[in-house]
Amino acid sequence: MDVNEFRRRGKEVVDAIADYYENLDNVPPLSAVSPGYLYKIMPNEAPEDPESFEDIQADIKTKIMPGMTHWQSGNFFAWFPSNSSFPAILGDMYSSMFNIVGFNWICSPAATELETVVMDWLGKLVGLDKRYMGIKDDGTEGTGGGVIQGTASEAHIVVMIAGREKALERLKAQGLSEDDADKMRYKFVAYFSDQTHSAGQKAANIIGCKTHTVPTGDDLRLTKQALRAAIAADKAAGLIPFFVCGTFGTTNTTAIDDLPGIAEVAESEHMWNHVDAAYAGAALVCPEFRPLAAGIERADSFNFNAHKWMLTNFDCSALWVADSTHLVNALSIHREYFPPAEDSTSFVKNYRDWQLPLGRRFRALKLWFVLRMYGASGIRAHIREHVRQAKWLEEKLLADGRFEILAPAVFGLVVFRLKASAISKSDKDADLESLNKANTDLVTYCNEDGRLFMLSTQLKGVVAVRVAIGSSFGTQKNVDLVLDVLKESASKVIAEF
Amino acid sequence: MDVNEFRRRGKEVVDAIADYYENLDNVPPLSAVSPGYLYKIMPNEAPEDPESFEDIQADIKTKIMPGMTHWQSGNFFAWFPSNSSFPAILGDMYSSMFNIVGFNWICSPAATELETVVMDWLGKLVGLDKRYMGIKDDGTEGTGGGVIQGTASEAHIVVMIAGREKALERLKAQGLSEDDADKMRYKFVAYFSDQTHSAGQKAANIIGCKTHTVPTGDDLRLTKQALRAAIAADKAAGLIPFFVCGTFGTTNTTAIDDLPGIAEVAESEHMWNHVDAAYAGAALVCPEFRPLAAGIERADSFNFNAHKWMLTNFDCSALWVADSTHLVNALSIHREYFPPAEDSTSFVKNYRDWQLPLGRRFRALKLWFVLRMYGASGIRAHIREHVRQAKWLEEKLLADGRFEILAPAVFGLVVFRLKASAISKSDKDADLESLNKANTDLVTYCNEDGRLFMLSTQLKGVVAVRVAIGSSFGTQKNVDLVLDVLKESASKVIAEF
Numbered sequence: 001m002d003v004n005e006f007r008r009r010g011k012e013v014v015d016a017i018a019d020y021y022e023n024l025d026n027v028p029p030l031s032a033v034s035p036g037y038l039y040k041i042m043p044n045e046a047p048e049d050p051e052s053f054e055d056i057q058a059d060i061k062t063k064i065m066p067g068m069t070h071w072q073s074g075n076f077f078a079w080f081p082s083n084s085s086f087p088a089i090l091g092d093m094y095s096s097m098f099n100i101v102g103f104n105w106i107c108s109p110a111a112t113e114l115e116t117v118v119m120d121w122l123g124k125l126v127g128l129d130k131r132y133m134g135i136k137d138d139g140t141e142g143t144g145g146g147v148i149q150g151t152a153s154e155a156h157i158v159v160m161i162a163g164r165e166k167a168l169e170r171l172k173a174q175g176l177s178e179d180d181a182d183k184m185r186y187k188f189v190a191y192f193s194d195q196t197h198s199a200g201q202k203a204a205n206i207i208g209c210k211t212h213t214v215p216t217g218d219d220l221r222l223t224k225q226a227l228r229a230a231i232a233a234d235k236a237a238g239l240i241p242f243f244v245c246g247t248f249g250t251t252n253t254t255a256i257d258d259l260p261g262i263a264e265v266a267e268s269e270h271m272w273n274h275v276d277a278a279y280a281g282a283a284l285v286c287p288e289f290r291p292l293a294a295g296i297e298r299a300d301s302f303n304f305n306a307h308k309w310m311l312t313n314f315d316c317s318a319l320w321v322a323d324s325t326h327l328v329n330a331l332s333i334h335r336e337y338f339p340p341a342e343d344s345t346s347f348v349k350n351y352r353d354w355q356l357p358l359g360r361r362f363r364a365l366k367l368w369f370v371l372r373m374y375g376a377s378g379i380r381a382h383i384r385e386h387v388r389q390a391k392w393l394e395e396k397l398l399a400d401g402r403f404e405i406l407a408p409a410v411f412g413l414v415v416f417r418l419k420a421s422a423i424s425k426s427d428k429d430a431d432l433e434s435l436n437k438a439n440t441d442l443v444t445y446c447n448e449d450g451r452l453f454m455l456s457t458q459l460k461g462v463v464a465v466r467v468a469i470g471s472s473f474g475t476q477k478n479v480d481l482v483l484d485v486l487k488e489s490a491s492k493v494i495a496e497f
Numbered sequence: 498m499d500v501n502e503f504r505r506r507g508k509e510v511v512d513a514i515a516d517y518y519e520n521l522d523n524v525p526p527l528s529a530v531s532p533g534y535l536y537k538i539m540p541n542e543a544p545e546d547p548e549s550f551e552d553i554q555a556d557i558k559t560k561i562m563p564g565m566t567h568w569q570s571g572n573f574f575a576w577f578p579s580n581s582s583f584p585a586i587l588g589d590m591y592s593s594m595f596n597i598v599g600f601n602w603i604c605s606p607a608a609t610e611l612e613t614v615v616m617d618w619l620g621k622l623v624g625l626d627k628r629y630m631g632i633k634d635d636g637t638e639g640t641g642g643g644v645i646q647g648t649a650s651e652a653h654i655v656v657m658i659a660g661r662e663k664a665l666e667r668l669k670a671q672g673l674s675e676d677d678a679d680k681m682r683y684k685f686v687a688y689f690s691d692q693t694h695s696a697g698q699k700a701a702n703i704i705g706c707k708t709h710t711v712p713t714g715d716d717l718r719l720t721k722q723a724l725r726a727a728i729a730a731d732k733a734a735g736l737i738p739f740f741v742c743g744t745f746g747t748t749n750t751t752a753i754d755d756l757p758g759i760a761e762v763a764e765s766e767h768m769w770n771h772v773d774a775a776y777a778g779a780a781l782v783c784p785e786f787r788p789l790a791a792g793i794e795r796a797d798s799f800n801f802n803a804h805k806w807m808l809t810n811f812d813c814s815a816l817w818v819a820d821s822t823h824l825v826n827a828l829s830i831h832r833e834y835f836p837p838a839e840d841s842t843s844f845v846k847n848y849r850d851w852q853l854p855l856g857r858r859f860r861a862l863k864l865w866f867v868l869r870m871y872g873a874s875g876i877r878a879h880i881r882e883h884v885r886q887a888k889w890l891e892e893k894l895l896a897d898g899r900f901e902i903l904a905p906a907v908f909g910l911v912v913f914r915l916k917a918s919a920i921s922k923s924d925k926d927a928d929l930e931s932l933n934k935a936n937t938d939l940v941t942y943c944n945e946d947g948r949l950f951m952l953s954t955q956l957k958g959v960v961a962v963r964v965a966i967g968s969s970f971g972t973q974k975n976v977d978l979v980l981d982v983l984k985e986s987a988s989k990v991i992a993e994f
Contacts, residue, residue: 001870003515006583010511013587017594018504031606035845038610039632046618050872053587056865060591064862067607071597084596086503090510090550092593094557097514099581099810100568109528110564113535121543135536150647151854161703185705186679198830199855205827206658206853208682208705313596314858330702333695348532356703356853357648358696361811365561368553373498375547 001053009053016057017089021072021473029073030453033066074474075452077482080251080279081412081470085311087373091366092313101359103352108362112348115364119146121371122306122318125379126284129297132320134349144322147354148363152278153199154356155303155319158327160190160203160243163272163300165330167242170270185209189234190243193222193257194460195250197276210239220253220407220459222246224261231269243272248293248304249280252457252466253407253415256280259295266300272326273299278317280411282309283387286380292410309412309470311382312370316363321354328353386412386470389479393467396483402490406459412469417462418442418490423497430497436463438493445489452478452485498550506550513554514586518569518970526570527950530563571971572949574979577748577776578909578967582808584870588863589810598856600849605859609845612861616643618868619803619815622876623781626794629817631846641819644851645860649775650696651853652800652816655824657700657740659798660769661685662827664739667767682706686731687740690719690754691957692747694773707736717750717904717956719743721758728766740769745790745801746777749954749963750904750912753777756792763797769823770796775814777908779806780884783877789907806909806967808879809867813860818851825850883909883967886976890964893980899987903956909966914959915939915987920994927994933960935990942986949975949982 001009041063071082102111116134123132123146130136134145149155167188171181188209192200193216204211214230216222231241244266246257259275266273275296281304283289296302303319306312321327332353352358374382390409397403397414402422407415417439424430430438440463443456457466467482498506538560568579599608613631620629620643627633631642646652664685668678685706689697690713701708711727713719728738741763743754756772763770772793778801780786793799800816803809818824829850849855871879887906894900894911899919904912914936921927927935937960940953954963964979 001583003519003583006586007511007515009583009587010514010590011508013590014504014507014511017507017590018500020594022500031603033606035602035606036610038607038614039636042611042614044617045621046615046868047872048874050875051869053584053870056869064607064611067605067610068595069597069603069605071595071605079598082596082598084593086498086500086506087550089503089590089593090506093507093510093514093586093590096581096586096589096810097517098565098568099579100566101576101579101804101811105532106528106566108564108566108568109530109532110535110561113533113564114539114561117535117539118543120541124542139536151856153854153856157703157853164705182683182707185683201830202828202853202855205830206654206704208661210679307598313593314598314856331699333698333702356654356699357650358699359648359650359811371543372548372553373550375544377545378547 005053024070024073024473025075025478027070027073028450029070029076030447031067031069038063038067069453072471072473074471074478075481076471077452077454077467077469079455080308080468081472082307082314083309083311083470083472084313085370085472087369088311088313088366091369095362095365098362100362102362103358103360104350105348109348111362111364112351114368115148115351116145116349118364118368118371119148119318119320122146122367123320125371125376126281126304127287127290127293128302128320131297131322132302144320144324145349146318146320147351148367149303149317149319149355150315151317152197152276152303152305153202155317156199156203156245156274156276157206158319158355159272159274159301159321160207160209161330162321162327163243163274164188164207164209165326166272167240169326184240187238187240188242189239190245191227191230191241192245193247195220195222195252195255196245196247197251197278200245200276209242220250220255222257222262224258224265227262227265231265241269241271243274245274245276246295246299248275248277248296249411251279252459254280254411254413255407256292259293260298263295263298267298272301274301275299275303277302277304279305279308282306283383283411285376286383306367306370309383309386310370310379311374311472312367316367324354331355389476390414390469393469393479393483397486400487402494406462406464414467414469415464417464418493422490423494432461434497438497439463439465441493441496442486442489445492446485449485449489452482454482502550509554521567521570521970522572522975524567524570525947526567526573527944528564528566535560535564566950569968569970571968571975572978573968574949574951574964574966576952577805577965578969579804579811580806580808580967580969581810582867582969584866585808585810585863588866592859592862595859597859599859600855600857601847602845606845608859608861609848611865612645612848613642613846615861615865615868616645616815616817619643619864620817622868622873623778623801624784624787624790625799625817628794628819629799641817641821642846643815643817644848645864646800646814646816646852647812648814649694649773649800649802650699652814653696653700653742653771653773654703655816655852656769656771656798656818657687657704657706658827659818659824660740660771661704661706662823663769664737666823681737684735684737685739686736687742688724688727688738689742690744692717692719692749692752693742693744694748694775697742697773706739717747717752719754719759721755721762724759724762728762738766738768740771742771742773743792743796745772745774745793746908748776749956751777751908751910752904753789756790757795760792760795764795769798771798772796772800774799774801776802776805779803780880780908782807782873783880803864803867806880806883807867807876808871808969809864813864821851828852886973887911887966890966890976890980894983897984899991903959903961911964911966912961914961915990919987920991929958931994935994936960936962938990938993939983939986942989943982946982946986949979951979
């Protein structure tokens with residue numbers, strides 16, 4: 001494909017993208033293919049000779065589209081949203097154009113510096129403490145700063161490594177040799193709640209440390225008291241607490257852990273304190289949510305995914321650390337083929353030392369496009385509209401009388417179920433098993449309707465319906481549809497009981 | 498930005514990309530800005546109100562472009578190439594459009610299944626053994642398969658974790674409890690050569706194991722004998738060898754380790770054997786390079802970056818494992834919000850368990866576009882032309898008489914220096930220090946010329962010039978330029994001695 005064909009084909013793809021978004025509401029968001037569908041219709045090997053772009057375009061329609069679950073549909077209410085936006089797509093096109101591998105400053109100074117700049121912009125936008133800024137007010141470099149990770153999972157691994165490094169340094173400061181400190185590693189324990197995202201356990205598996213899953217109470221929040229009790233038990237058994245993750249907006253219910261209490265414990269125990277706000281962190285662009293975020297200013301690291309609810313295409317996970325020393329100590333490796341010339345200034349960060357991989361895309365571009373083309377006011381409006389829709393749905397479900405809310409809708413997630421009285425034939429309430437089956441069926445029927453996609457989850461054994469509102473392209477009419485389908489499906493479930 | 502503005506702006510960006518590539522040869526590939534240049538000209542925070550796309554377009558020209566090091570320039574000869582191509586850019590545009598988070602099959606069946614299909618295509622294209630295929634000849638799922646990682650670094654971490662899991666399983670099979678096996682972790686040693694990419698050491702830092710850097714000889718290859726000696730010493734000290742990385746094409750000189758010898762040692766020591774072919778693996782699309790790759794068929798995992806020398810935009814690092822059991826055991830975590838329904842079939846892989854993060858972009862699309870639009874024949878031609886150019890440059894440098902080749906150009910990398918006789922004023926040869934200075938100066942002068950970008954490296958204390966040929970958009974005239982600039986700069990260096 002020469003440059004002239006690219007001009008033509010590229011514009012066709014732009015139109016295909018526009019057409020796709022214009023038509024999304026008319027397509028079932030959940031793919032209906034069976035496992036292995038594509039294996040059966042694909043050749044066994046790559047073609048020997050070049051094929052035409054027309055052939056590929058045709059195959060996208062006939063072979064790929066049927067196997068797509070459409071995350072951008074306004075009728076996609078599963079998991080959490082994965083916002084795309086036109087500005088972010090354009091930013092990513094420029095990123096594909098440059099196609100740099102930005103592991104250090106000279107690889108493309110603009111890529112490094114724009115990342116520092118926009119991560120400070122974003123940090124200020126969500127009200128982060130100055131400790132987390134990459135550039136101080138006087139223009140010199142801070143000890144902390146932001147960095148774009150691929151995912152919250154990677155952010156989790158990176159900060160857990162920093163926490164381990166900090167703990168090892170502490171053991172060495174207490175007089176242990178490097179070797180003896182290493183022998184203590186198997187005693188290191190990371191703390192999560194039973195509601196923490198699986199990324200926490202996975203990070204622990206990766207770095208190879210123990211974990212302690214601390215039980216939450218009925219409100220599904222990790223408390224200071226429960227954390228203290230867990231730590232005390234482990235210390236009594238000779239283990240070494242080194243890391244705790246508090247969550248601002250859990251996956252199951254968007255619960256917010258006792259972040260000030262966790263900070264207090266982490267400080268007294270010298271543990272690394274990470275706050276995972278993967279989904280709900282985006283809400284902090286609106287000042288009205290900031291009171292919920294007390295405690296983040298005392299943490300060691302904070303992370304949220306701009307690619308979830310903040311209009312920036314995947315992948316763009318924003319991580320800030322208050323002090324990058326332990327991170328860089330753990331992840332920095334020098335080789336002769338990394339020229340150090342410019343690295344020694346106080347002005348540039350080597351982001352390769354702030355992440356797991358060496359290479360990295362120019363991801364700051366798309367974030368820059370989003371921040372400028374929406375502006376702070378536009379992003380706030382985006383968040384507030386989804387919060388309004390979630391509260392609207394919650395009210396309508398309550399008004400219906402057959403549903404109960406299992407966790408208050410604070411952000412864009414509505415968590416509820418058909419209540420016992422709705423399905424019990426006799427005077428007494430239905431048992432948990434029947435109720436769980438009814439709500440599992442409810443989600444199945446909603447999805448079988450074909451017009452939308454939602455999921456259930458389990459809250460300590462209770463099946464809950466989970467409607468996550470937040471698509472970039474969703475409007476009130478999509479939430480109207482959810483309500484209609486829920487009501488219809490509920491009637492079907494009830495009729496069958 | 499509404500969909501109509503996107504149609505217009507998207508097409509402008511397509512033209513901007515085409516213009517960029519048409520003009521690349523006229524732009525200095527290395528940015529000349531000073532550290533902090535961007536901080537000084539950027540606002541301190543995001544705008545409150547939306548800005549126009551024109552403003553951003555203007556800033557790309559005036560603020561971003563000066564800070565870019567142009568990896569796609571035909572005159573970029575630093576590190577290794579980072580190939581972009583028009584088919585890959587178009588594929589990535591579709592990927593941005595879908596913007597899925599494909600952590601399991603139902604997230605978008607097409608994304609999972611296309612990845613399995615194209616990774617088999619690619620594996621066959623580079624001549625991999627059937628052990629590495631995801632789908633067996635009879636259509637059922639194999640124990641192995643390919644997966645797209647972001648980078649070779651991530652591939653390294655992932656397979657090292659699998660190796661650790663395998664070693665822990667072995668300890669447990671020998672009768673150790675889980676806890677007692679854990680206590681042995683600090684004894685685990687990973688083996689690399691002194692030429693292995695820094696990603697190996699970084700992976701070890703991340704998972705927290707010991708490393709043993711095995712010295713290479715004059716040919717900069719890791720040998721069976723040196724590896725055996727290192728292992729014997731560590732075992733005598735009570736340590737536990739668990740992982741070895743052989744390299745097919747090292748970063749410094751594209752040396753190829755004794756892969757059959759390493760396989761033999763790894764098998765007898767029950768170690769995980771990973772082959773890192775990040776750069777040179779792409780050459781295996783050409784059958785004439787396959788004899789160099791003997792031993793890969795006996796490894797546990799093999800990795801090369803399609804985003805280096807195989808026309809697929811970053812990030813697309815192709816990793817194959819012969820048996821995914823240990824990988825999945827180490828990285829799989831179940832949560833209620835990951836519906837298992839379709840996971841139980843033998844037909845679909847949960848790629849979230851084959852990688853560090855949970856979420857993943859639809860990266861198989863761009864690889865599919867590249868494989869189809871170039872065809873196997875087109876990719877072979879791409880590789881062979883660069884190999885031809887490298888050999889041409891090597892010959893011309895030798896013919897000049899002032900240069901010596903420090904490692905034979907097997908792929909696209911030419912490694913050489915000004916030789917002692919060229920710079921010595923007296924009859925006796927120049928000392929190493931003078932020679933190193935001369936060659937450091939040579940690279941400095943070449944880069945100061947402004948028309949190209951290359952790097953030096955150090956080979957056991959010897960400064961070597963490294964010209965990496967392989968840009969998607971480079972042609973013979975770019976290599977002509979390298980030769981001219983090298984000759985001119987050499988004359989300048991010699992005149993100053």
